[in-house]
Structures are given as C-alpha cells and as structure tokens.
Amino acid sequence: MILPICGFDAKNSILCPQCEGKVESGQLTKADVDASIILANIAKSNKEIDDFTLYSCKEFDGNFVLSLAKNDIMKIRQSRTLYRQFQDQFKGKIWLVEADETDKRFIEDLFFPTKILSINAVWAPGGVQKTKAVVSGKWTPKFPIDTQKVIQIVKDARNLDIEIEFEDKR
Ligand SMILES: [Zn+2]
Structure with missing residues (x-):
C-alpha cells in the first residue's frame, strides 16, 4: 500500500520524525495521517486493499475526501462490504475521488x-x-x-x- 505516511507508521499508529516533520510543516494534514492509519488497519483483515494507493485525505466539517488511484475507487464501488468497511472507520461521510x-x-x-x-x-x-x-x-x-x-x-x-x-x- 502506498500512503501519505510510511507504512510502518500507519501500521503502528505512530509517526516517525520525518512524517512528524511533514505534519508540522503542513505538507501533511491530520486527516492524511488518520486516513493512512485507518487504511493500514483495514488492510490487516482485508488483503484486497493491499495494493491501494492513498494520495491524500482532506477533511471539511466531518466530510472526508479520499484521493485514491482510479482502480482502487472502482474496487470500492464494486464491493458493498469494502465500502462499508471504509465508511464505518471514518467519523463522517467519505467521498471517493481520483487523484489528479x-x-x-x-x-x-x-x-x-x-x-x-x-x-x-x-x-x-x-x-x-x-x-x-x-x-x-x-x-x-x-x-x-x-x-x-x-x-x-x-x-x-x-x-x-x-x-x-x-x-x-x-
Ligand atoms: Zn514516517
């Protein structure tokens, strides 16, 4: 999986000094970090998302806009279970958009x-x-x-x- 933060950080819900620095400088947001951790968590029980790429997550008033690779969005849209798994983990509505x-x-x-x-x-x-x-x-x-x-x-x-x-x- 490719995430805005390191895979290790995401799996362990911590931030290494480098990622911490990116958050401090504003290069990454808290939503990017939270979404990375959520995806790494889902991947523990669902191998389907192992090859997903999350580019960013932006939060606006409890709405989470996830920028993902095109194929990843297609996979989520084709599986109600996967969509539920995603939606259940976020504290607001998720919106799936293609990166770039x-x-x-x-x-x-x-x-x-x-x-x-x-x-x-x-x-x-x-x-x-x-x-x-x-x-x-x-x-x-x-x-x-x-x-x-x-x-x-x-x-x-x-x-x-x-x-x-x-x-x-x-
Ligand atoms: Zn890191």
Missing part, C-alpha cells in the same frame, strides 16, 4: 452513482464565473447526496463555485 483528476471528473465522483449530464462554466450576474452541474433526474427528499456538502467540498478542494441543477426541475 479534472474538476469535471472530481464533481462526477462526488455525485457517484448519480449521473451528471453536463458541467459548464456559466457567468453569474456581476461577472462572476460559476460552474453549473446538471444532475440527471429530479430531486426528491430521498436523493442520497447532500448537494450543499458537494458545493462546499468543491469550493474548499478546488476553489470553484458550483451551482447544482436537476434535469427535471419540477
């Missing part, structure tokens, strides 16, 4: 498994650029994704202002 992806892909990942029909830049009054995402279907109280959280995560992680619209507005 485009803004468009980032937004699509946050909405998974809901389909995004389009993502376009739009100009809001006052000449402010916004990004509008159109989600397929219509919003119901059962819609599983908190759109307000998506807006906040995109703002915090990408510094993008997005507007979310549903295909069927009624």
